[in-house]
Amino acid sequence: MFTAITHSGLYVLDQDEALDFYVGKLGFEVRSDVDLGFMRWLTIGVPGDNDREVLLEKPAPPAMPEETAAQVRDMVTKGAAGLGFILRTDDCQKTYQELKAKGVEFTQEPTEQPYGIDCALRDPFGNNIRITQPAAEVAEITDEVRRRWAGES
DSSP: OOOOEEEEEESSSSSSHHIIIIITOOOOEEEEEESSSSSSEEEEETOOTOOEEHHHHHHHTTTHHHHHHHHHHHHHHHHTTTTEEEESOOOHHHHHHHHTTOOOEEEEEEEEEETTEEEEETTSSSEEEEEEOOSSSSOOHHHHHHHHTTTTT
16 A cells, blocks of 8 residues: 655744754755745755655645634644654764754753653754654563653652
């Protein structure tokens, strides 16, 4: 049936600012930047991963009515749009330090988890992004870990 996910989308409020962040700070590359008249088709991707692109889309007509677009913009800025994506790295701590030096603001420092080490950030618009260094072997998820994830002591 399906063989791959080729594109996913992320709402951004300013596409030029999104390019500064995703290309300038995170190191993505521009895959396409096309003025379609009614919208700008702007995609980025991780260098070397040519199978997947992320559309940096402005929530606006004609894709949706202006009233809906305003609601979407509000949800994005509140960080309520859910997980944008997870980036894999070989060294989470090093990646964290490099991005922090470039001015990227993190919402969670690198933390050891049963599945590896990960950290979290938000883009300039409020989208949630995680960076993960997978563990060589996934550890057992114990009741203690579940309580920690749930915010219990």
